[in-house]
Amino acid sequence: MGGSSSLREEARAWLEKNLSGPFAGARGLGGPGREHEGFELRHAWERHLGKHGWTCPAWPERHGGRAASLEDQVACYEEYARADAPARVGHIGEGLIGPTILEFGTDEQKDRFLPAIQRGDEPWRxxxxxxxxxxxxxxxxxxxxxxxxxxxxxxxxxxxxxxxxxxxxxxx
Structure with missing residues (x-):
């Protein structure tokens, strides 16, 4: 349980507050073999995460991330799992497509694709x-x-x- 204790506490508090109300029914949805489960609600949750800066923690800040250290990323993901948050809709864009574009993409590709991935608007698969x-x-x-x-x-x-x-x- 490494990582910045302040980021861990911030993630825990934010998840607890936001996985209620309209997103209370999202807890535990999705996952391996259940990818279709609650897709629209999970996609809305993905957009909510993006709007509040909780997607793409490893990405540079100029591209909507938090420039989080590996320990801080792990802390965020541990808190996400602990909160029984829904399976992410944007994990392919965030963890595979986005980093590839960050490393090898043109400025035009970065401007076109990264903001939409970070906001949760365009889930990739x-x-x-x-x-x-x-x-x-x-x-x-x-x-x-x-x-x-x-x-x-x-x-x-x-x-x-x-x-x-x-x-x-x-x-x-």
Whole structure:
């Protein structure tokens, strides 16, 4: 239980206060094998987290994060779990897409994608297909549809983004 005790206490108090009222029913929703459970409520919760600066704790402050140390990030996640908060809708954007854009993206990509991920407006998801075909560029499983290759996903259809590195750029 490392991390800054003040950040841990702040996270604990904020979660306790905000996982009540309209979000009381969100406690414990979602998780592995239950990704569709309470998706709209969880997405609203994700936006609420973003509005109050509780998404993307590792990101630089100029991109909406807290520039939190690893210990402080762990403290935030421990308090999130302790509060039985709902499974995050934006974890792929926050933990995979966002850091990749931060490290390798152009300024235009950072301006376009990072604010929406931080606010919780655009949940991203890993896109795969049950078919055995794979994209030769990124090894994502794909299926052919008129006009090109399109990714399928196993997470809720209401998520805003289904992208692989080649969804837009590679056409057959």
């Amino acid at each position: 890993r896109a795969t297909s049950p078919r055995r075909r794979r994209c030769s560029r990124c090894s994502t499983r794909r299926w052919r549809r008129t006009g090109g290759w399109t990714c399928w996903s196993t997470t809720p259809d209401s998520a805003a983004r289904r992208r692989s590195p080649c969804t837009r750029s590679w056409r057959r």
